[in-house]
Amino acid sequence: GDSVTQMEGPVTLSEEAFLTINCTYTATGYPSLFWYVQYPGEGLQLLLKATKADDKGSNKGFEATYRKETTSFHLEKGSVQVSDSAVYFCALRPGAGSYQLTFGKGTKLSVIP
């Protein structure tokens, strides 16, 4: 079945550091890929998405590129802020009319001043 593998956390960075959170997936067909963010005590917010190979999703300084050849969708940000401290989830949605999301285990990011 479909699966998503994220790098283990927690990740602790200093403010203005470069962030990469790795995400790889296993799926048949042509899934859509997502990054969601969960701030402390809140639900999930959609951060960015990509629906086909070579698409780049971007939002709030975060970027991720859908790489079919490496089955990856790594999340990057050039300069993190304290307010980026949260848990980040990579997720996939199968194509062909199936809409359930499969999530990775989540990566907790802490940014220190």
Added chain:
Amino acid sequence: SAVISQKPSRDICQRGTSLTIQCQVDSQVTMMFWYRQQPGQSLTLIATANQGSEATYESGFVIDKFPISRPNLTFSTLTVSNMSPEDSSIYLCSVMGIEGQPQHFGDGTRLSIL
């Protein structure tokens, strides 16, 4: 995107009791889903709530334990029945406004069972 309201936001319940969680959306949506997030874990899909018919449950989840209703295109409920401490989790409602669009989540219900 749709505004999703979940109630209650948190609760502490006694073992053996049941709790119904409500999910209200401010616009009609095609699909509604219920997820569970156990402490420190990722999200697991419980079921897809179908309007006017029985929900579609994922492996490991059954209607007797998690009955779901969806009477219209803007509202759904999830009941956690005969609760035990293992049911302590965050329960999240998500919606898909238009078929194929990303899912958006409510803020969740934080449930603790004593």
